[in-house]
Every structure is written in C-alpha cells, then in structure tokens.
Amino acid sequence: MTPPEFRVDPDVDLHVPADRGELAAHPTAVLGTIAAGGVLGALARAGVQAAFPHAPTGFPWATWGVNVTGCLLIGALMAVLTTRPTGPLVRPFLGVGVLGGFTTFSAYAVDAQRAVTAGAAGTALAYLAATLVGALLAVWAGDAATGRLLARARRRPEPTGEGR
Amino acid sequence: MTVLLIALGAALGAPLRYLTDRAVQARHDSPFPWGTLTVNVAGSLLLGAIAAIPAEAAVTALVGTGFCGALTTWSTLSYETLRLTRQGARWHAVANALGSVVAGLGAATLGYAVARALAG
Secondary structure, three states: OOOOOOOOOOOOOOOOHHHHHHHHHOHHHHHHHHHHHHHHHHHHHHHHHHHOOOOOOOOOHHHHHHHHHHHHHHHHHHHHHOOOOOOOOHHHHHHHHHHHHHOOOHHHHHHHHHHHHOOOHHHHHHHHHHHHHHHHHHHHHHHHHHHHHHHHHHHOOOOOOOOO | OHHHHHHHHHHHHHHHHHHHHHHHHHHOOOOOOHHHHHHHHHHHHHHHHHHHOOOOHHHHHHHHHHHHHHHOOOHHHHHHHHHHHHOOOHHHHHHHHHHHHHHHHHHHHHHHHHHHHHHO
C-alpha cells in the first residue's frame, strides 16, 4: 500500500490531508492565487502561440513547445514541493495556476481534429504522438533531475551562515 | 483588448479546473484521476464547438485561448501519469494517458460536429 500522502494529482488530491483542508481554510486566497497564476500562464502561452502561428495543416510547434516545457517544469516543481516544506499558496500559484494555465489540452485536441478535417491526418497523428511522448519524457526528466539535485544538496551540508 | 479577454477567461478557467477536480474527487474516491479527465474533455468539447463556427476574435480570445486553455491542462495529466507509474499502477497510467488523448480528440470532434449541425 502507498502512504496516504502519496500525491497523484498535482492540482488537488483529496488523499493529501493538506489539500483537503486548504479551500475551506482560505477560500479567497486559494482561488485568487490560482486565478492570478492562471492569467500569467495563459498570457505567456498566448504570446508564444502568437509568435509562432501555424496553418491548419501544419504542425502546431508553439503549443507543442508550451506543453512540453510546462510538463518539464511541473516535474521539477513537484519534486521540490514533495520534499521541502513550502508556503501553502506555492502549489496553487505555480502548479495549479501558472503551469496549469500555461499548458493546454483543449488546443492540443482541437488542433489535431482540425488537421484531420483539413486533410492532414498524418500531421495530426504525428502531433498527437509527439505531444504525448514529449510531455511524459519531460515530466519524468524534470522530476528525476530535480530529485537528484535535491538529494545531492541534502548529502552535502551547506556552508555555515547560508540561508537554511 | 485581446490580452484582457484572455486574462479574464483564464481567471475563470484555472479556478474552475481546481473546483471541478475537487468536486469530482469528493463524489468519486478513486486512484484514477477522473477530475482532470473531466476538465480536459469538457474543454476540448467546448473549444471544438467554437472552432466550428466563425466566431469573432474576441470570443476566441475569451472562451478559447483564455477559458478553455486555462481550464484544460497537460502538466497535470503528465504528472499524474508519472505518479501512477511510480505507484505501480501501470494500467491506470496507460489508461490515463491514452484514454485522455482518445477522449479529448473524440470530444473535440463531437463539439465540432454538433456546432456545425446547429449552425446549419
């Protein structure tokens, strides 16, 4: 059996005691923080998409890059949050808000569907697979690399007078 | 103006993802992340419908880029899949990743077809 604290969902996992109580304890702060993070993430995504537009039959490189980058960062972020004590609004802001708002699944699905409709089924299939593989490799890499850095930092005592 | 509309849509979409995820989990205790699948399918359905009709740029920014974009997520989906794999729940991990892709594409196609039919 896995411990009850084992988190699967980084947005909110009701198996995690801290997640269960956070909304009732600070509803305005939690939802406001998520909204603020979501705005920043969505605007950054829109900026990238506007800078690198694609034709209906073309490969949506901007959205691919946004989604893979966001997956790398959520892996790194959650590796930190599951090993170190942080403020109660860090996960809602950076994880739920910024990275949740930055990455998008709806544009992924609809861009693939549009490519099929436009007669570019091959591009659609390549895009579907490339995002799936890229996202999973990126989250694994972000988690593994950050976990290794954190473990190394724990083994090596920090010089006196520094931070923690 | 576009920036404000995207911001407004995202300010609603991101908290709605969190609240929906909580509501689904509260009603349905399961190791499978049904909450994230719910928002991703719903957002794909809605965006598919918007893509089917000649929507104004303002609607696309507010509802499409802002709301649907922030409501749905790849970062949450990929992290869940990683954690399910770590937990030894391989079948759940595969079902989450592939099931989301198939359901999302299906929802986008359905939203597109329904909106086309309604728009005549």
